[in-house]
Amino acid sequence: MGDLTITTFDWVPEAPRGYVRDLRVRWALEEAGLPYRVESVPFGDRKAEHFAHQPFGQAPWLTDGDISIFESGAILLHLGELSDTLMPTDPQGRSDAKEWLFAALNSVEMASLPWSILIFSGEDRESSAWKLFSGFLHQHRLKHLEPVLAEREWLAGSFSVADIMMSDVLRLVDRFDGLADYPAVRAYVARATARPAFAKAHADQMAHFAAAD
Amino acid sequence: MGDLTITTFDWVPEAPRGYVRDLRVRWALEEAGLPYRVESVPFGDRKAEHFAHQPFGQAPWLTDGDISIFESGAILLHLGELSDTLMPTDPQGRSDAKEWLFAALNSVEMASLPWSILIFSGEDRESSAWKLFSGFLHQHRLKHLEPVLAEREWLAGSFSVADIMMSDVLRLVDRFDGLADYPAVRAYVARATARPAFAKAHADQMAHFAAAD
Numbered sequence: 001m002g003d004l005t006i007t008t009f010d011w012v013p014e015a016p017r018g019y020v021r022d023l024r025v026r027w028a029l030e031e032a033g034l035p036y037r038v039e040s041v042p043f044g045d046r047k048a049e050h051f052a053h054q055p056f057g058q059a060p061w062l063t064d065g066d067i068s069i070f071e072s073g074a075i076l077l078h079l080g081e082l083s084d085t086l087m088p089t090d091p092q093g094r095s096d097a098k099e100w101l102f103a104a105l106n107s108v109e110m111a112s113l114p115w116s117i118l119i120f121s122g123e124d125r126e127s128s129a130w131k132l133f134s135g136f137l138h139q140h141r142l143k144h145l146e147p148v149l150a151e152r153e154w155l156a157g158s159f160s161v162a163d164i165m166m167s168d169v170l171r172l173v174d175r176f177d178g179l180a181d182y183p184a185v186r187a188y189v190a191r192a193t194a195r196p197a198f199a200k201a202h203a204d205q206m207a208h209f210a211a212a213d
Numbered sequence: 214m215g216d217l218t219i220t221t222f223d224w225v226p227e228a229p230r231g232y233v234r235d236l237r238v239r240w241a242l243e244e245a246g247l248p249y250r251v252e253s254v255p256f257g258d259r260k261a262e263h264f265a266h267q268p269f270g271q272a273p274w275l276t277d278g279d280i281s282i283f284e285s286g287a288i289l290l291h292l293g294e295l296s297d298t299l300m301p302t303d304p305q306g307r308s309d310a311k312e313w314l315f316a317a318l319n320s321v322e323m324a325s326l327p328w329s330i331l332i333f334s335g336e337d338r339e340s341s342a343w344k345l346f347s348g349f350l351h352q353h354r355l356k357h358l359e360p361v362l363a364e365r366e367w368l369a370g371s372f373s374v375a376d377i378m379m380s381d382v383l384r385l386v387d388r389f390d391g392l393a394d395y396p397a398v399r400a401y402v403a404r405a406t407a408r409p410a411f412a413k414a415h416a417d418q419m420a421h422f423a424a425a426d
Contacts, residue, residue, distance in 0.1 A: 056320050056357045067308050073319055074312035077290075095280050099287035106286055106318045107269055114327040114346070121345055129342030132334055133327070144269045 001082055002065020003037070004029065008205075009059045010040035011212035015120075019175075021072045022060035023205050024168050028076055028161055030197035032083035038208065073105050076161040086161050093157045100155040100162035108145065109169045111137040112178070119176050137173070142182050150184035153191070167192030214295055215278020216250070217242065221418075222272050223253035224425035228333075232388075234285045235273035236418050237381050241289055241374055243410035245296035251421065286318050289374040299374050306370045313368040313375035321358065322382045324350040325391070332389050350386070355395050363397035366404070380405030 006029075008022035022038070029036045041050045046057045053061045054070040061070040062078070069075050080087035080097065087097045114133040123130050148155075155162045170189045173179055179186045192198065219242075221235035235251070242249045254263045259270045266274045267283040274283040275291070282288050293300035293310065300310045327346040336343050361368075368375045383402045386392055392399045405411065 051357070055316075055361050056354060058320075067305055069308055069312050071312045071315035071319060073315040074308075077311060077315075078308065092280055095282055095287075095291065098290060099282050099284045102284035102286040102290075102318070103268075105315070106284060106322070107271075109319070110323055110326060113323060117345060117349070118342065121341065123342060127340070127342065128334065129331065129336060129340065132330065136330070141269060144264070148268050 001034075002067070003063075004034060005037045005039055005063045006060050007039045007041055007053065007063070008208070009043040011043050012209055017209050018202055018206055019172055020059065020205060020209075023201050024072045024164055025060055025062060025075050025079070026201035026204055027164050027168070027198050028079045028086055030200045031159075031164070031195070032079060032085050034079070034083065038204075040208075040212075073101055073165065076101060076165055080161040086164075088157050088160060090157075093160075096156035097160040097162045100160075101165050104162060104166035104169050108141055108166065111141045112169060112173050115178065116172055116176060137178065138181075142173075142179070142185060146182045146184050149188045159195075163192055214247075215280070216276075217247060218250045218252055218276045219273050220252045220254055220266065220276070221421070222256040224256050225422055230422050231415055231419055232385055233272065233418060233422075236414050237285045237377055238273055238275060238288050238292070239414035239417055240377050240381070240411050241292045241299055243413045244372075244377070244408070245292060245298050247292070247296065251417075253421075253425075286314060286378065289314060289378055293374040299377075301370050301373060303370075306373075309369035310373040310375045313373075314378050317375060317379035317382050321354055321379065324354045325382060325386050328391065329385055329389060350391065351394075355386075355392070355398060359395045359397050362401045372408075376405055 006022055006025050008020060012020055026036075026038075041047075041059065051057055053068050058070070060072070060075070061068055062075045063069075064078065069078055076086075077098065080101075088094055111133070115137045118130055118133060154160065155166060167189050170179065170185060171193065174186065174189055179189070193202075219235050219238050221233060225233055239249075239251075254260075254272065264270055266281050271283070273285070273288070274281055275288045276282075277291065282291055289299075290311065293314075301307055324346070328350045331343055331346060367373065368379060380402050383392065383398060384406065387399065387402055392402070406415075
């Protein structure tokens with residue numbers, strides 16, 4: 001492992017503060033107790049150097065010595081492999097943590113992001129698109145996640161990067177009252193975000209963006 | 214490594230044939246020359262045993278001996294770690310393959326799936342939701358992917374699981390003429406799908422579902 005540096009935006013508008021994806025990375029690093037630095041790139045004028053690290057012009061990315069990694073999922077996988085506090089050590093547990101890391105992104109966020117984009121854009125709740133994406137999220141995802149989370153504390157045996165990712169994805173659904181019908185999912189998000197490492201990561205992100213106002 | 218078995222649906226309607234996600238897994242296994250079996254679960258009546266392997270009732274999942282893995286991304290990561298033909302051997306190359314595996318799912322498919330769901334559902338091309346998701350796919354994703362793919366043959370130095378995932382995600386965009394303005398992206402999809410392992414995987418999936426008609 002080399003020196004660890006998170007690069008995120010220098011500033012974002014009020015609405016996404018507390019939800020920018022560097023939070024996932026800060027949280028994992030705080031859980032693992034790994035030292036890291038935070039650097040900034042302009043939110044407004046995204047330069048070629050930015051796209052060289054993150055081809056879609058998003059944030060964050062992580063550098064570990066000479067290696068540069070974008071995608072919060074890939075970064076959490078990398079950190080999970082650096083620290084036993086972020087991933088179980090037995091083969092089935094490690095495999096479970098990785099599959100749930102992907103599931104948080106590609107099953108749950110794949111359904112929740114379109115839903116939250118429609119909310120942000122003020123979509124009419126009677127529109128065909130709203131019904132389509134709301135049904136996708138509730139009937140095909142949250143309804144199935146509820147019994148899974150009703151019978152386990154964490155997704156992969158012990159707390160892992162999968163829980164950081166899943167609870168962070170679900171936090172944004174909860175923000176818009178999307179978890180009202182899923183008490184076990186709500187309790188899981190509350191359990192995850194009660195961890196001191198989450199509180200530290202969240203406070204640090206809020207302070208980072210506030211400092212640029 | 215134990216015995217490898219893919220479980221997929223016994224049957225699906227005509228429209229998704231050739232695009233069901235077991236294709237990604239078949240393709241990787243064909244590239245690696247690893248022996249595997251294919252088993253089926255009912256598409257119509259999904260039982261508790263199915264949800265025990267895939268909590269959202271989807272397909273496929275892979276069993277490797279005693280280990281059961283769902284999520285096509287997690288399965289491709291697992292296979293990439295089994296075979297040097299599916300992932301580069303140098304640290305930066307392996308890291309690149311993993312980040313692009315996540316990017317294919319969480320940056321590109323995250324934008325392309327809502328777009329294709331709206332096409333499947335016959336959404337009005339003048340609706341606010343269509344403009345929102347079409348803009349997300351084109352302006353924030355494909356526009357940035359084009360220069361990346363214009364300057365490299367494969368995403369991570371050599372052909373890897375990242376290319377299986379990315380080209381399979383992009384195939385569905387191409388099916389609905391979404392790649393018309395991106396010649397490098399189209400050429401990449403053509404390059405990937407010209408590989409014999411893709412042809413074998415595709416033909417095997419088509420034959421699997423046709424056998425159930």
